[in-house]
Amino acid sequence: MLFKDKTVFITGASRGIGKAIALRLAKEGANIVVAAKSTEENHKLGGTIYSAAAEIEATGSKALAVKLDIRNEVQIASAVQQTIDIFGGIDILINNASAIQLSGTEQTESKRFDLMHSINVRGTFLMTQACIPYLKKSSHAHILTLSPPINLTPKWIGPHIAYTLTKYNMSMMAIGWAEEFKNIPIASNALWPRTTIDTAAVRNLLGGQDLANMSRTVDILADAAYYILRQPAGQCTGNTFIDEAVFAAEGITDLSQYSVVPGAKLYQDLFV
Known part of the structure; x- marks a missing residue:
């Protein structure tokens, strides 16, 4: 198994997309670091680092729950050191945490x-x-950042400039790291959905249940991440992937299983 005993560090992994990716890779035997701020249950959001770690361990894989606010350099250093102390290394980083x-x-x-x-x-x-x-020490090093393709067509930038700036910056870093570390190699890619994803942000901030019903489940990004991360680091890097394209490359065109409401019209994402 490619991911057996590989260590995956995931930010924002207590719920939603981050947790889904964690569970998908745990099923492949990976050690998972659940790094997030949530240590107490919030009924609107659901899940903590501890509940996510328990779900991961139920798959038979190992999990480490770490309280982490990525704005805090001291907490970052501590979280990384705890990971090294427990698992001995880091093979994959998932940059999922976002505001x-x-x-x-x-x-x-x-x-x-x-x-x-x-x-x-x-x-x-x-x-x-x-x-x-x-x-740098891993034989299968990947960075995967949850951010969109960079499209400077004004209609994509105008409606919410502050947020768009940050997400495009994440994608620029993903592309930059691919170039900077290509000779090691450390793969660096970005991943983004074609349609909205049923997350706490969609339900609480963006469109409520109505938009959730026009969305896909988090599992589509978890499976897309799996397909990307299993590629050789030296051969799959510098991409800003859309989930549907990842599946198409695998010969998978029927994505109906991922719809929250079977057969519902799907709502296209903000950036695509």
């Missing part, structure tokens, strides 16, 4: 602007920086 607010320029408060940049951009950079020394 979102879909507001126009006049409606975006400076504290929200700063929050999105400090998590999505600065936090992703510092998290990756801390993992690089250990990824």
Whole structure:
């Protein structure tokens, strides 16, 4: 098994997309580091690092629950050191943690602007920086960042500039790391969905149950991540993948199993 005993560090892994990727790779035998802020249950969000770790361990794989706010450099260093102490290395980093607010320029408060940049951009950079020394030692090193293809057509940028800036920055870093570390090799790719994904953000911030019913489940990104991460690091890097294209490359065109409501019309994502 390719992922057997490989160690995967996932930010924002207590719920949603991060947890789904964690469970998918745990089923392949990977050790999973569940790194997130949630240590107590929030009924609107659901899940903690401990409940996610318990689900992972139920698959037969090992999990390490680590409280982590990626805005905090000391916590990043501690989380990475705990991972090394327990598992001995890091093979894969999933940059999933992200903050979102879909507001126009006049409606975006400076504290929200700063929050999105400090998590999505600065936090992703510092998290990756801390993992690089250990990824360099891996025989199957991958960085996968949850961010969209970069499209500078104005209609994609205008509606929510502050958020879009941060997500495009994440994709720029993903592309940059692919070039910077290509000779090691450490693969670096980005992944984004074609349609909205049923997450707590969709239900609580964006469109509620109505939008959730027009979405796909988190499992589609978990499976897409699996297909990307099983590729050789030196041969699959520098891409900003859309999930449907990942499946198409695997010869899979029927994605109906991932619809929250079977047969429902799906809502296209913000960036595609």
